[in-house]
Amino acid sequence: SFAVDExxxxxxxxxxxxxxxxxxxxxxxxQWTTSVVEQTLSQLTKLGKPFKYIVTCVIMQKNGAGLHTAxxxxxxxxxxxxxxxxxxxxxxxCIVSAFGLAI
Amino acid sequence: MEIKYEYVRKRSEFGRPxxxxxxxxxxxxxxxxxxxxxxxxxPQDPVxxxxxxxxxxxxxxxxxxxxxxxIQGVNHxxxxxxxxxxxxxxxxxTRYREEVEREEIYTKTVQRLGSLMEHFIRQNNTIDxxxxxxxxxxxxxxxxxxPSYKTINVLRDPNQPKRMATxxxxxxxxxxxxxxxxxxxxxxxxxxxxxxxxxxWDLEKPYSPELSLKPSSPxxxxxxxxxxxxxxxxxxxxxxxxxxxTRKGGLPVEMTPVEFSHRxxxxxxxxxxxxxxxxxxxxxxxxQVLWWDIRKLSQPSDKLILDITREDQLQKALxxxxxxxxxxxxxKFLVGTEQGIIISCNRDAKTPPEKIANVFRSHIGAVxxxxxxxxxxxVFLSVGDWTARIWTEELMDSSSxxxxxxxxxxxxxxxxxxxxxxxxxxSKSDGTLxxxxxxxxxxxxxxxxxxxxxxxxxxxxxDNGQVLGCSTRMGTxxxxxxxxxxxxxxxxxxxLTSSMFEREARREKVLQDKHRERLVQQQERxxxxxxxxxxxxxVFKQAKADFLANIKAERRRR
Numbered sequence: 001s002f003a004v005d006e007x008x009x010x011x012x013x014x015x016x017x018x019x020x021x022x023x024x025x026x027x028x029x030x031q032w033t034t035s036v037v038e039q040t041l042s043q044l045t046k047l048g049k050p051f052k053y054i055v056t057c058v059i060m061q062k063n064g065a066g067l068h069t070a071x072x073x074x075x076x077x078x079x080x081x082x083x084x085x086x087x088x089x090x091x092x093x094c095i096v097s098a099f100g101l102a103i
Numbered sequence: 104m105e106i107k108y109e110y111v112r113k114r115s116e117f118g119r120p121x122x123x124x125x126x127x128x129x130x131x132x133x134x135x136x137x138x139x140x141x142x143x144x145x146p147q148d149p150v151x152x153x154x155x156x157x158x159x160x161x162x163x164x165x166x167x168x169x170x171x172x173x174i175q176g177v178n179h180x181x182x183x184x185x186x187x188x189x190x191x192x193x194x195x196x197t198r199y200r201e202e203v204e205r206e207e208i209y210t211k212t213v214q215r216l217g218s219l220m221e222h223f224i225r226q227n228n229t230i231d232x233x234x235x236x237x238x239x240x241x242x243x244x245x246x247x248x249x250p251s252y253k254t255i256n257v258l259r260d261p262n263q264p265k266r267m268a269t270x271x272x273x274x275x276x277x278x279x280x281x282x283x284x285x286x287x288x289x290x291x292x293x294x295x296x297x298x299x300x301x302x303x304w305d306l307e308k309p310y311s312p313e314l315s316l317k318p319s320s321p322x323x324x325x326x327x328x329x330x331x332x333x334x335x336x337x338x339x340x341x342x343x344x345x346x347x348x349t350r351k352g353g354l355p356v357e358m359t360p361v362e363f364s365h366r367x368x369x370x371x372x373x374x375x376x377x378x379x380x381x382x383x384x385x386x387x388x389x390x391q392v393l394w395w396d397i398r399k400l401s402q403p404s405d406k407l408i409l410d411i412t413r414e415d416q417l418q419k420a421l422x423x424x425x426x427x428x429x430x431x432x433x434x435k436f437l438v439g440t441e442q443g444i445i446i447s448c449n450r451d452a453k454t455p456p457e458k459i460a461n462v463f464r465s466h467i468g469a470v471x472x473x474x475x476x477x478x479x480x481x482v483f484l485s486v487g488d489w490t491a492r493i494w495t496e497e498l499m500d501s502s503s504x505x506x507x508x509x510x511x512x513x514x515x516x517x518x519x520x521x522x523x524x525x526x527x528x529x530s531k532s533d534g535t536l537x538x539x540x541x542x543x544x545x546x547x548x549x550x551x552x553x554x555x556x557x558x559x560x561x562x563x564x565x566d567n568g569q570v571l572g573c574s575t576r577m578g579t580x581x582x583x584x585x586x587x588x589x590x591x592x593x594x595x596x597x598x599l600t601s602s603m604f605e606r607e608a609r610r611e612k613v614l615q616d617k618h619r620e621r622l623v624q625q626q627e628r629x630x631x632x633x634x635x636x637x638x639x640x641x642v643f644k645q646a647k648a649d650f651l652a653n654i655k656a657e658r659r660r661r
Contacts, residue, residue: 073126
């Protein structure tokens, strides 16, 4: 079944690696989101588990706006799972969700 | 990104039923808005942001090589006859024809073909495809289309090295051909291999000149005779005048002898209207204007020295750079000089000093062109230094009545439009051609065309006012067609233009009068107080005495 802690740590590593100590820069945001997603996905597949993965990443600048998201799933609760990591620094928020569906 | 995950599954395990259950919605992220963070940012209003959603296309222009076209005739010899029949022999041909007619299928074929023909002819006649579908509509109101131009043709100097095309003249009839004078005006240009011919181009054949005019010295200016279209007058670089008859070919019919010609290149040569159509005159920078009759070119019929002090001295003469004669004012002609002075002269004055009527101190540099307006004979246009100016004959001591702004490149040639009284064209040394419409806008040209990168030396507009030719320093002649807005005369344009010129002339006159008044007043004042002259001396003596007294007083104190 889905190992939430492992996945969570993988995601955290990926975020730190991609946007670690940077401040929000509009010109580089695209690059950052793609690198977070790719990094997470490659590490997840390296686990070698028989899962289908879906990874999403949202980077939002801290300028006073609010953000609300929700998700709902219809799957096999025993074998499938999800993990969301919320990360922030002084200038931006980064929210990464990973969904794993057993094959 | 290459991610591969291989897994192995037993066939029996495929299609395993999935027990679905609902994973209820949960809020993944909930970040409340925080307006205080917005203080770190400055709103930018307005923001210029371009958004484009459309296929990106590239524009690429391709210019094909010029195709050299020549006109040739084809000799068509009769054919279709069988080998044993010699088509030149009428007996054989008639016998063959009778043979064919006697064959059986002949009648049948003819009948069949005949009925086909009838069918087609009937078809043709049912509909008249040449009928007028729409009645001739009344002239639409002039659409205000923006001024535009089109390049019709480009005539290049076929020789190497390329010479400057110094003057153009359109054929007076139908404007099918243009005479272009080629001459290198570089000072002391001594290239031996340079061709000295000038050409007459036929606009239908822009690749090779129709006629090559061969003077003994390169022609600086060429002019068609408006009365007799076959005569072309040329002024040469060495001061001679030549004339050609285009029916007789490229060699000049007659040339003036060198002893009696000008001493400098002939910059202006014009035909004069006379009963015989053979009179002309020429001007050059050696300070003379000479009259000639082409039937007798051995001596000038008259001579005028451009000495504005009216003493007829050649040493004091001014060099003429352009000559203008307008049939609308046949008693006078205009000469523009190197020294920036325009001289208006009378043709019929008896003595040479009387010939010089008015002197206009016009430009800072040489006057490159002077032309009279075809609508208002008293008004003329001149170009020189960096402006184009309009003058009227009545006011001579003042400056021009109207002028264009000072441009960066200097102006080389100008021409009035023969159709619209307030439109004229100027060409500049950076290769731009400006079309000015003084009724419309006086500070800016109505249309500015960048014709080439080389200076445009000469400009000539056709009589229909729509096509103009401009020639460049590299010997290329561009033929441009301008939009019809510049060629159609509006209703009260002539009255408006004449009132504009009158108004400006009146303004100049008023200014001139005021200036004269002021001068007179100054003179009066100077005459009224002559004693004041002595005062400075008295004051000086007084000052000196005071100074010495002060020094003495100081010394005594010590």
